[in-house]
Amino acid sequence: MSTQRSFTQTLVAVAWSFAGLRRKRDFDEDVGALNPFYVVAGAFLGCAAFVGILLGAVRLATA
Structure with missing residues (x-):
């Protein structure tokens, strides 16, 4: 079982997800390790x- 990720590590995962550049391997590692509240x-x-x-x-642009 994976260890719980910190808030900073969760922010990095969310930022990569916003950009759409998350690798499947990283996603699979994060599924059980990210705190839903942090996400x-x-x-x-x-x-x-x-x-x-x-x-x-x-x-x-309008100024």
Whole structure:
């Protein structure tokens, strides 16, 4: 059985998943090792960062 991943390791896994560049081998290792709470928190942080970047780009484009 895999050891539990830290919040930082979970954020890295979520970031690679957002980019769509996650290897199957890494995904298979993470299935049992990621804390679901960390995954949800990382997804919210990733979404907030993505929306913030989009809003900043729109503000720059329309300024």
